[in-house]
Amino acid sequence: MSLKPGNIVEGKVVNITKFGAFVEVEGKIGLLHISEISNSYVKDVSEYLKENDIVKVKIVSIGEDGKISLSIKQANLEEQKKSCKPEEVDWNSKKRKTNSIDFEDTLSKFLKESEEKFKDLKNYKNLKNGTYAKKKNR
Missing domain, CATH: 1.20.5 (Single alpha-helices involved in coiled-coils or other helix-helix interfaces)
Structure with missing residues (x-):
């Protein structure tokens, strides 16, 4: 699979810093910024990731200089969209709850x-x- 923005791939965490983590994806290293690790506030990256962890990431962008931006947060959002099915609603039903005021x-x-x-x-x-x-x- 080629590296293209929008693709969701698995990568291996190779280094952890204060501002994020570096993840190896298909032989190339990309930056997973601290703000893209979780939907909640991340104070310390090492609380969420360890070196050699395998993570699913979305390729956010690939710069002209070859720098790759990654996101776990967006990858999880995409996975949720795929697995979420809308609930079936019968709009023609005229049933009312009997115990509602x-x-x-x-x-x-x-x-x-x-x-x-x-x-x-x-x-x-x-x-x-x-x-x-x-x-x-x-």
């Missing part, structure tokens, strides 16, 4: 509770203003 019932309950809370708030405010006004008049 009807929207109108939920809305009327919300309105009733809101009115009660608003009345309580208004009464509290009137009470507070009334006592404040009495103290002010004294």
Whole structure:
């Protein structure tokens, strides 16, 4: 298989640095940058990779100077896309969940509770203003 951007290949980790790892792919060495190792934050590359590990990587780019950029993160994403099947949905089905609360019932309950809370708030405010006004008049 020739090395082309977009291909997913297996490679062997040959060296680990602070900024990533060097991976041998089909006889050539490419850089796997620290930001392309995992979807989560990677503080230390050696927590994720060891020398001589075999990893699946995606060839992100090959520069004019021959430098190869690699990504485990993108390779995993491509694999997930291939293995993920959409769920079958029957849009014509008119079944409803029997234990779900009807929207109108939920809305009327919300309105009733809101009115009660608003009345309580208004009464509290009137009470507070009334006592404040009495103290002010004294």
